[in-house]
Structures are given as structure tokens and as C-alpha cells.
Amino acid sequence: MTTVLVLNGPNLGRLGSREPDVYGSGDLDDLCALLTADAPDGVTIDLRQTNDEAELIGWIYEAVDSGFPVILNPAAFTHYSYALRDAAALVSKAGLPLVEVHISNPHARETFRHTSVISGVATGVIAGFGFDSYRLALTAVTRAG
Numbered sequence: 001m002t003t004v005l006v007l008n009g010p011n012l013g014r015l016g017s018r019e020p021d022v023y024g025s026g027d028l029d030d031l032c033a034l035l036t037a038d039a040p041d042g043v044t045i046d047l048r049q050t051n052d053e054a055e056l057i058g059w060i061y062e063a064v065d066s067g068f069p070v071i072l073n074p075a076a077f078t079h080y081s082y083a084l085r086d087a088a089a090l091v092s093k094a095g096l097p098l099v100e101v102h103i104s105n106p107h108a109r110e111t112f113r114h115t116s117v118i119s120g121v122a123t124g125v126i127a128g129f130g131f132d133s134y135r136l137a138l139t140a141v142t143r144a145g
């Protein structure tokens with residue numbers, strides 16, 4: 001039995017309400033239902049969203065202390081939060097996977113989105129596949145071996 005923490009940063013709570021051309025029309029409840037349906041037996045999906053950097057960092061500590069893999073969409077924090085990067089580094093240092101995900105492909109968007117301060121401490125990065133970015137990440141963190 002394990003729990004996968006699926007952590008979402010600022011403004012992702014508004015998914016489904018605006019910018020469907022960029023982020024699709026589903027909301028976080030839809031995403032949680034997809035991941036729960038995909039999860040192998042014995043894997044619990046714990047999906048959370050916050051606009052608060054400190055809360056997000058606290059959840060990452062929780063993953064480290066509990067031994068939970070992390071799927072992280074840092075949203076705009078991706079591009080500038082060294083505090084979040086330092087917290088994310090603790091996950092891989094603890095021998096746990098942390099997959100950075102994005103719904104859109106930031107590299108195909110504005111220049112400021114081309115930099116991720118998180119990628120260098122992530123186990124892997126998946127971007128540009130809509131909610132399938134998270135589903136692919138779930139496969140990556142739950143596959144045996």
C-alpha cells in the first residue's frame with residue numbers, strides 16, 4: 001500500500017473555468033477521478049492544490065517524512081521558486097521519485113516559461129500532454145523495478 005501525492009501549485013484550482021484552449025476543460029476533480037481509476041491496486045491518490053508556497057513546501061516535507069512518491073505541477077512557481085526547488089531536492093535525496101508535470105508545453109509558450117528551477121532536482125519531467133502528463137507520471141512512479 002502506498003500513497004502518491006499529486007501536488008498542484010497556484011491557480012490550478014481554476015482549471016476548467018478559463019483558458020480551455022491551453023489547459024483543457026477538465027477540473028481537478030476530473031483529474032483526481034482519472035488518476036484514481038488508473039491507480040494500481042494498493043495505490044491511493046492524494047491530490048491537493050494550493051496557492052501558498054509555504055503550504056506546498058510543507059506537503060513536500062510530508063512526502064519525505066512518509067515515504068510517498070510525488071507528482072508535482074508547480075505551476076508558476078516552476079519558473080522562479082528556489083524555495084520550492086530546495087524542498088523538491090529533499091525528495092530525490094530521500095530516494096523517492098518526484099516527477100514534474102505540466103499540462104501545457106511551457107517551452108512552446110512565452111520565454112519566461114522556458115526556465116524551470118525545479119527540473120534539475122526532479123527525477124523526470126513530463127509536459128504538454130494535458131491531463132495525460134499526470135497519468136504518464138503515475139505510471140512512472142508506480143511501475144515496479
Ligand code: CA2
Pocket residue numbers: 010011012014015016017018019023073074075076077078101102103104105106113
Ligand atoms: O502547463 C502547466 O501545467 C503550467 O504549470 C500551468 C501554470 C503555468 O504558470 C506554467 O507555466 C505551466 C499556470 C496554471 C494556471 O492555471 C489556470 C487554469 C485555468 C485558468 C487560469 C489559470
